[in-house]
Amino acid sequence: MINFQQVSKKFPTGQIALEEIDVEIPDGDFIFIVGPSGAGKSTLLKLLTREILPTTGTIFYNKEDIFKIPAKKIPQLRRKIGTVFQDFKLLLNRTVFENVALPLEVLGRSDAEIEKIVSVTLDKVGILDKAESFPLQLSGGEIQRTAIARAIVSSPEVLLADEPTGDLDPKTAKEIVELLNQINSELKTTILMATHNMTIVDHFKKRILELDNGKLVKDHKTTKTHETN
Numbered sequence: 001m002i003n004f005q006q007v008s009k010k011f012p013t014g015q016i017a018l019e020e021i022d023v024e025i026p027d028g029d030f031i032f033i034v035g036p037s038g039a040g041k042s043t044l045l046k047l048l049t050r051e052i053l054p055t056t057g058t059i060f061y062n063k064e065d066i067f068k069i070p071a072k073k074i075p076q077l078r079r080k081i082g083t084v085f086q087d088f089k090l091l092l093n094r095t096v097f098e099n100v101a102l103p104l105e106v107l108g109r110s111d112a113e114i115e116k117i118v119s120v121t122l123d124k125v126g127i128l129d130k131a132e133s134f135p136l137q138l139s140g141g142e143i144q145r146t147a148i149a150r151a152i153v154s155s156p157e158v159l160l161a162d163e164p165t166g167d168l169d170p171k172t173a174k175e176i177v178e179l180l181n182q183i184n185s186e187l188k189t190t191i192l193m194a195t196h197n198m199t200i201v202d203h204f205k206k207r208i209l210e211l212d213n214g215k216l217v218k219d220h221k222t223t224k225t226h227e228t229n
Contacts, residue, residue, distance in 0.1 A: 007057030082151030
């Protein structure tokens with residue numbers, strides 16, 4: 001369970017990125033976070049990983065105030081939360097396998113464990129045949145599948161996806177969200193996806209949090225029915 005309680009974020013410039021956000025996210029939920037540029041979508045996600053801190057308010061993750069976690073325990077929090085970005089953040093001089101293996105190397109897993117887990121993960125996201133390729137040899141969809149594989153290889157409880165389909169064509173974008181939906185269904189991973197792509201949002205009919213000027217203006221199930229939770 002993730003619980004935002006009266007969370008606001010004001011930057012030193014005076015910009016109010018989020019204002020008094022109250023929302024509960026049950027384990028295993030799949031949520032689209034929508035709104036115009038500057039609405040606060042990325043800020044909300046960054047708060048969850050403690051990349052930034054709120055000005056006021058609290059976020060509880062499994063009943064623990066994440067802003068009171070000691071600095072030395074922040075890496076433990078972040079190991080529970082996978083992240084996927086629009087710009088991928090892959091290492092160009094490493095193969096697909098090596099990029100996906102990185103989180104496991106950090107965790108100190110053995111070579112045998114890494115070989116098995118990475119192979120299974122690449123197969124799950126549909127790019128096992130690209131294991132020895134480098135990022136520049138991949139299509140946009142394959143690159144994003146690599147990024148997703150890296151994000152889920154250590155079995156996080158939560159996956160944050162910030163505009164993961166922003167640079168993809170409509171067909172590939174749909175395939176990527178179908179993959180995220182599969183991960184949500186099979187692994188019970190909680191997924192929060194920030195997106196401008198309302199065609200995708202309307203197609204998958206998940207819960208939607210709509211932000212505007214830093215405020216949560218709607219919390220509903222589908223763009224068609226606008227059924228409020």
